[in-house]
Amino acid sequence: MSYFKNPKIAALVAACMVVLSLPLGAYRSLTGLVHTASQVFEQGEAGDGFGIANDLQNRVDLSYELLALGQKYLLAEDSLMIATRDARLALEQAKGPAAKYAANSALTQATSQLYAALSIHPLSDADEKLCKRIYNNLTSRNDTISHDPYNRIAAEANQELEKFPAKVFAGLLSIQPAELYE
Numbered sequence: 001m002s003y004f005k006n007p008k009i010a011a012l013v014a015a016c017m018v019v020l021s022l023p024l025g026a027y028r029s030l031t032g033l034v035h036t037a038s039q040v041f042e043q044g045e046a047g048d049g050f051g052i053a054n055d056l057q058n059r060v061d062l063s064y065e066l067l068a069l070g071q072k073y074l075l076a077e078d079s080l081m082i083a084t085r086d087a088r089l090a091l092e093q094a095k096g097p098a099a100k101y102a103a104n105s106a107l108t109q110a111t112s113q114l115y116a117a118l119s120i121h122p123l124s125d126a127d128e129k130l131c132k133r134i135y136n137n138l139t140s141r142n143d144t145i146s147h148d149p150y151n152r153i154a155a156e157a158n159q160e161l162e163k164f165p166a167k168v169f170a171g172l173l174s175i176q177p178a179e180l181y182e
Contacts, residue, residue, distance in 0.1 A: 045149050
């Protein structure tokens with residue numbers, strides 16, 4: 001106990017605590033920035049569940065509806081049906097914003113082509129309305145995604161990671177920047 005009464009030892013212990021607390025504090029702060037961006041992707045800026053992830057799931061569901069409608073008029077082996085099924089599955093399995101962006105782009109192309117093919121078929125009045133509704137909802141979800149604040153928030157977090165001394169700590173602690181949805 002007499003160690004702690006020695007001013008030199010007390011100063012050394014205090015200095016060690018400061019040196020150890022810097023990386024711990026930096027780690028918590030910097031990972032918090034990236035985590036916040038990730039939460040916005042999943043749950044939306046307001047935390048209400050209306051993030052890009054929700055819109056993408058709705059697009060997956062809508063593409064399933066379009067496929068179900070397509071089965072009434074096209075063969076299951078039709079290349080447009082296969083392309084839409086594959087794109088839907090790829091979006092469901094994609095990990096991370098960049099991979100989800102690429103998969104969503106492929107789904108957009110596939111559903112647009114399937115919609116165009118269905119539009120030239122003589123559909124029943126009800127199926128024609130349903131087809132238009134599904135396709136309009138698919139496009140609407142993409143429009144909603146294009147206005148989502150996730151990329152801005154992720155870019156702001158990444159800018160903070162690039163500033164000194166955050167850049168040093170991020171490098172030392174292997175903190176990865178937030179992945180953009182692009």
